Amino acid sequence: MNRGLRRIAVLTGGGDAPGLNAVVRAVAKSAIHRGWEVLGIEDGFEGFFNEGGIRPLSSGHVRGILQMGGSILRCSNRGDPFRYPAEDGSGPADRSDEVVKQVDRLALDALVVIGGDGSLMIGGRLEEKGVPVVGIPKTIDNDVWGTDVTFGFDTASQTVTDAVDRLHSTAASHQRVMVVEVMGRDAGWIAVQGGGSGGGDVLLIPEIPFDMDAVCGKIRERNEGGIGFSIVVVAEGAHPSDGEKTVIVTAEESATGYERLGGVGDRVARIIEQRERVECRSTVLGHVQRGGSPTSRDRFLGTLFGVGAVDLIARGNTGRMVAMKGERLTDVPLTEVAGRARRVEPDGPEVHALEAIGVNFGR
Amino acid sequence: MNRGLRRIAVLTGGGDAPGLNAVVRAVAKSAIHRGWEVLGIEDGFEGFFNEGGIRPLSSGHVRGILQMGGSILRCSNRGDPFRYPAEDGSGPADRSDEVVKQVDRLALDALVVIGGDGSLMIGGRLEEKGVPVVGIPKTIDNDVWGTDVTFGFDTASQTVTDAVDRLHSTAASHQRVMVVEVMGRDAGWIAVQGGGSGGGDVLLIPEIPFDMDAVCGKIRERNEGGIGFSIVVVAEGAHPSDGEKTVIVTAEESATGYERLGGVGDRVARIIEQRERVECRSTVLGHVQRGGSPTSRDRFLGTLFGVGAVDLIARGNTGRMVAMKGERLTDVPLTEVAGRARRVEPDGPEVHALEAIGVNFGR
């Protein structure tokens, strides 16, 4: 890579997260500032296979996008080049050579992959095939291994905190138990920060299997103390310690009028209602957690990450993912990231702090 | 009512709505300003039957509550004095005489009932039994008859608009259809203002039975125009024009993995997915629509209503509900309000304006 003028491409893989546009803008602006050309690949890796899926990104394209949710390049979970779904339904095929050829044809000096665990693993495998790749961690769940924090998480937590604030006033006015299910399939960070900061009384997370006795005990304790309402925040990946038994609701029960029965939040609500004879309402926040204008912090993290990725390319230092350690930007090998996850420690400082002020984790 | 010093009581009935505290504050402050005494009745009409359910409200009690969601007096749907649930489960009993006695015993010159259709009807019947009652309309659905607008509606609409804004960015990034179910059992105002202002492409409301062909047609039209995403906003009381047939999903279908199947929103999403072969996500906003700090407008409306109710009492003009006609405060007889509702007109100006810009109402 001794040429004066370079050309890089950037894509956003997986589910969308607030701050993606801040990253794309920082990658594009800092590369253009260096005199490089930038291409945008649309719909994640899918763009390599779509007619017109790759287009130039100029300063004008990234102007005014800092405060926008979503991604101007669009996101996609599809298009894994190593397991590309066959059109005839005959099972996935390895089309990674086509990507390598396109990278050659476009004379790309590097590919910036903004994505979660899956996209970063694809990036690592492309690097092994000779494509210079720099990864940028993206997951609102905050569970990418190798970095203390990812952009998108702060906005999602803020959305959850705002929702819990709202539920608080209605819970208190009606003396009800409110259950709210939030994102977090494998890691409970959103429930911990978003729910904890909203003043949730019970937080159920994937890392700590829960016991409905403990959950109901906390609610009863509050009632007996004269506080007739409680907020229960449930990560979508939370599960009971006794192998689902307590949260299975029989068909007969569900016939008695419980309208929306589906995820773990609804089931927890149903059991509290049955056991404690209290009014209980369940809310599933869903995709609103992915959207919205990113917080100041997520925009800033996104900017640091985007510039950091271009800096790595400038130094010829590919095959790595930018990462935050504390408040410092650093980087780690892409190969170390794949297949690992950063979880909430059941006896770590965050859980300790919340338990110290009386929050119950269902144990 | 010729005594110099008066004493009034205030209660908040039914479900909570943002702005309740602004009303309670305005009632209390303006009555105290006149030199009156004010009592607060907790948990709606239930407070008349609970030990300690009635307490004095001073200026200090209503300080700093203007921006708070919920009600410092707590809300309740229970406690209808005319149909009070018997403890032995033998069917409801008429305990309204007890309320009349309490009003006498407490020497109340008037009772301010802040509530929806149900609470206002109770208020009207108490007035007939000699209790001077002034009503203040409260419903986030905006469907109380006799007033152009009620407090709480603006905040709920803003919450919906914010959520739809968020869903927009994720829908556009993933080229998906997002369905969001919002409040509105009998009236579609929240879907119309909140969803329309969020840029919803399809709005389904109770007042206009919907046809899935029209809904799917709109989505297809957008796809064919190169816009691969759509937002569908569904009021919880919306229903199909062919008597539910289109939105019944068979057990077999529901076994194919559709996780959360319950309300009309989920069902509409399911059908779109099946018919149009597009990715479709469903969100139910739920109780977050009731909570949160009231908007500037709802606080202002609440203040006008609260002061207006006290003015009516001062003029000896009870048996009436305060109301807004345009931007002017007025009042109507409580008896005219009961049992009627203010609905969205299927051919009214709001629907017309939204249809004119291409919004589809499922017809």
Next chain:
Amino acid sequence: MNRGLRRIAVLTGGGDAPGLNAVVRAVAKSAIHRGWEVLGIEDGFEGFFNEGGIRPLSSGHVRGILQMGGSILRCSNRGDPFRYPAEDGSGPADRSDEVVKQVDRLALDALVVIGGDGSLMIGGRLEEKGVPVVGIPKTIDNDVWGTDVTFGFDTASQTVTDAVDRLHSTAASHQRVMVVEVMGRDAGWIAVQGGGSGGGDVLLIPEIPFDMDAVCGKIRERNEGGIGFSIVVVAEGAHPSDGEKTVIVTAEESATGYERLGGVGDRVARIIEQRERVECRSTVLGHVQRGGSPTSRDRFLGTLFGVGAVDLIARGNTGRMVAMKGERLTDVPLTEVAGRARRVEPDGPEVHALEAIGVNFGR
């Protein structure tokens, strides 16, 4: 106007207001929906005189702009065709004939003018010269005559209420008087709704000349009641009843360290501090009141207005301004609007309600 296909143009004059894009979108979408062509004129009336100042507006141009502040057509106070500033500085010239010619040349069937008092007056005069004009009232001050409400006002009021909420917590924590200056040169609506809904203790508006004795009396009354903080909201156009005497601060005084001395807010703060020997802080909200994503209500009003303007054109009913009377859309002659303003009535219902709960208007 019997041709099948029509062509209209739209411009945004004067200062920007949240909701402008909602209006432009509604005008464009509903006209295109009718099969018309739409042109956008940039920088207000200035666009008639600028090379490239007029461009086609397609559906694509107005997509995704509903939630954006500002105007995609840009705003400008310059370019009055009847008093166009001469380049040689020789005084303004009447260039309105050039506008008429352009309208002819472009074969425009109508011109939609979104603007305040000034722009609407220009629109009225163009109508007299044969240009079919429909006006849409725009002013965050809410003082356009002929309509109960304009878009932009609700967002500005919300911004003020949010700011006052913030100042409340710091005022209470430090037991200080906080003075906040808000927009409203001729009309005090923003101070009344925004400040009143924020719980302001004193509101000073252009319509009610203020007396510093009354202002200080209110602050003292609160202090004596044990409440050591107060919030004073001052419209930029508020003025003292004694002809400025009380708010003139001598050069000597200003030399004693009062850092930011300028508008009426700063002066009022200075006097309170001197007279009452309390800590007093002054904030000028400024242009943040013009910006930001419009509220749900402003987007909805903007949509009603935009569609209403196109409806008027379709009916050949030009020379009129769309208006809201209560919650109903109507229209009034442009000629009636010019030179008049909708002010806060010093003894009207809004002031009455706020005085009833103890708010002081400096009298």
Next chain:
Amino acid sequence: MNRGLRRIAVLTGGGDAPGLNAVVRAVAKSAIHRGWEVLGIEDGFEGFFNEGGIRPLSSGHVRGILQMGGSILRCSNRGDPFRYPAEDGSGPADRSDEVVKQVDRLALDALVVIGGDGSLMIGGRLEEKGVPVVGIPKTIDNDVWGTDVTFGFDTASQTVTDAVDRLHSTAASHQRVMVVEVMGRDAGWIAVQGGGSGGGDVLLIPEIPFDMDAVCGKIRERNEGGIGFSIVVVAEGAHPSDGEKTVIVTAEESATGYERLGGVGDRVARIIEQRERVECRSTVLGHVQRGGSPTSRDRFLGTLFGVGAVDLIARGNTGRMVAMKGERLTDVPLTEVAGRARRVEPDGPEVHALEAIGVNFGR
């Protein structure tokens, strides 16, 4: 400290910051959870000298305060026990012995001081006199030495980002330069994160003396590139590199109609306007940056800090300040903190990242 039951006190010194109540709540809840008694000292150190300035804090007192701005204990910059202002104006007196006596009399096992540089220094000196003190860093400016981050900063940055977002739409609509002055007397963190995340084009901070040629050059560069607006974010402590010369505006100039002339923001605006012949507006955000409901992150940091302080006391580890290093809670000696500050590094990673995307720091 071998007794079973302990008693601690907590105070909030200096200016208020969003998240103070989260800290007070966490201190109180976790101490009460351990079976300790908690006292609240009102108005900072002043509470030691005021009648009734010390009161018990129960669980009930800290319920529902998590989302509130300000401090339920009130804040104060006054009351330094080592330099307490004499009533007769004869100069400050050392009244620290009185504090020591009160601590003895109240049998306090420790005092938790939540405050900035000044309050923490007082805490350190009290520790030297035998009062067990634990400090919690508080400053919205984020410049307390010894910790990577303090609570309050994130909320203040978010407020600035929101305001810059708003100014963006009005700047773009009117093609103006908007100057916004933000907090940061000695450190520019708020301007860097809040302004950078808002997309500010020029950021002026105390750590990098600015040159108006560079500032104007950036604005000219944008204009020449066809972008007729710019956002300039100025920390209140920013100063020009040539010893103020460029930002002094003569009396004559100020007589030409520039209305609000005071801080550095206004002066910078004035010079840009004069030199570049562009419309320029100036806004001073002021105290709104201190208020408001804390962000999710600030509530969480506050909770970690509050529990951490109580943990230190439980381990008998006083004379220390809790601190964050990266995402980990730790602690440092109070003596190391005093008199030092954490500044933005002129060549550090944050400035580098922003310069890499074209932001100008006036150099």
